[in-house]
Amino acid sequence: MSKRLAEVARKVGVSEATVSRVLNDKPGVSEATRKAVLTALDVLGYERPTKLRGERARLVGLVLPELTNPIFPALAEIIGGALTQNGYTPLLCTQNAGGITEADYVELLLQQQVSGVIFLGGLYSQADAMHEHYDRLRQVNLPTVLVNARIPRLDFATVSTDDAAAAEQAVLHLHQLGHRRIGMLLGPVDHIPSQRKLEAATRLLARLGEPLPDAMVVRGLYSLESGQAGASRLFAEGATAIVCASDLLALGAIRAARRAGRAVPADVSVVGFDDSALMSCTEPPLTTVRQPIESMGRTVIDLLLSQIAGTVEAGDELLFEPELVLRGSTGPAPRPSA
Numbered sequence: 494m495s496k497r498l499a500e501v502a503r504k505v506g507v508s509e510a511t512v513s514r515v516l517n518d519k520p521g522v523s524e525a526t527r528k529a530v531l532t533a534l535d536v537l538g539y540e541r542p543t544k545l546r547g548e549r550a551r552l553v554g555l556v557l558p559e560l561t562n563p564i565f566p567a568l569a570e571i572i573g574g575a576l577t578q579n580g581y582t583p584l585l586c587t588q589n590a591g592g593i594t595e596a597d598y599v600e601l602l603l604q605q606q607v608s609g610v611i612f613l614g615g616l617y618s619q620a621d622a623m624h625e626h627y628d629r630l631r632q633v634n635l636p637t638v639l640v641n642a643r644i645p646r647l648d649f650a651t652v653s654t655d656d657a658a659a660a661e662q663a664v665l666h667l668h669q670l671g672h673r674r675i676g677m678l679l680g681p682v683d684h685i686p687s688q689r690k691l692e693a694a695t696r697l698l699a700r701l702g703e704p705l706p707d708a709m710v711v712r713g714l715y716s717l718e719s720g721q722a723g724a725s726r727l728f729a730e731g732a733t734a735i736v737c738a739s740d741l742l743a744l745g746a747i748r749a750a751r752r753a754g755r756a757v758p759a760d761v762s763v764v765g766f767d768d769s770a771l772m773s774c775t776e777p778p779l780t781t782v783r784q785p786i787e788s789m790g791r792t793v794i795d796l797l798l799s800q801i802a803g804t805v806e807a808g809d810e811l812l813f814e815p816e817l818v819l820r821g822s823t824g825p826a827p828r829p830s831a
Contacts, residue, residue, distance in 0.1 A: 720745020
C-alpha cells in the first residue's frame with residue numbers, strides 16, 4: 494500500500510496523505526487533484542478502490558494497427574495532443590504481428606474503466622475480419638470513434654476521407670496526362686476503403702470509355718515490399734501509371750520502376766494516398782492525395798467528447814474531402830515506340 498501511495502504521490506506531485514484521502518473518499522481534496530490521483534492510479538496500473546470503480550477514468554484508448562505507416566503516428570500525435578488539452582490521458586495501444594490483438598486491447602481498456610476509445614484503422618474496415626469485440630463496446634455503451642471507412646453493420650461514429658473522391662482525383666489527373674493503361678494498387682479484397690476506391694475508379698474509367706481490366710487491379714498489404722511486388726505485376730500488364738492506396742505502396746512502385754530500368758515520371762507515373770511526412774522529399778517528390786488529418790483529428794475529438802457528455806448519439810460517418818497534391822512522380826504518358 495505504501496509503495497502505491499508513494500508512486501501515485503510522485504506522479505501527481507502531491508503528498509501521500511492527499512492520495513490516501515482520495516483513495517478513502519475523504520473530504521478536503523479539490524476535484525482537480527482527485528481526478529489527477531485517479532488518473533495516475535489508472536496509468537500506473539493500480540486497481541481503484543471498490544467504491545471508486547463506478548466512475549470512468551479520464552483515460553482514452555488510442556488503438557493503432559501499426560506504426561510503420563507514417564499516417565497513423567501523425568494522426569495519433571494530433572488526437573493525443575487534443576485529448577491532453579481537454580484533460581484526458583491517451584493510452585496508446587499498438588498492434589504487432591503475433592502480439593496483443595485488437596480484441597485483447599478492448600478488454601484491457603474496459604478493465605481500466607476508460608472514458609472512451611478511438612481506433613485509427615482497424616478490423617472494422619475489413620468485411621471478413623472478427624468483429625465481436627466491437628459488440629462489447631456497444632454493450633457497455635462506451636464512447637467510441639472510428640477513423641477510416643467501416644463495414645455498415647458497425648454503426649459507430651466514424652471519420653473518413655472520401656475514398657471515392659480520392660480515386661477519382663487521381664485517375665482523372667492521370668487520364669488528362671494521356672495515360673490509358675492505369676493500374677490500381679490496393680489493399681486486401683475485403684478492405685472497405687480499397688473497395689470504395691476501386692468502385693469509383695471503375696465508374697470513372699467506364700465513363701471515359703476506358704474500362705478497367707481485372708489484370709490492372711492488384712491487391713496487397715500496405716507496405717513498401719507489397720507495393721514493389723504489385724507494381725511489377727502491373728508493369729508486366731503494360732501499365733504506364735499506377736494509383737496506389739497508400740504512400741508506402743507508391744514508394745514501393747517507384748522502387749519497382751527503377752529496378753525495371755524505368756524512369757519516373759518519364760516512363761511511368763505514380764500517385765500515392767495520404768501525403769504522409771517527407772513525401773515532398775522523395776526522389777522524385779510524390780504526387781499524392783492528401784488526407785486532411787488536422788480537421789479530421791479535431792472532429793474525432795469533438796465526436797468523442799460529445800458522446801462522453803451524452804449530447805450526441807453514435808452512428809454517423811463523416812466524409813472529408815481529400816486534395817490532390819501535384820509533385821514530380823506524375824507526367825505525360827510516354828509516346829508509343831515506333
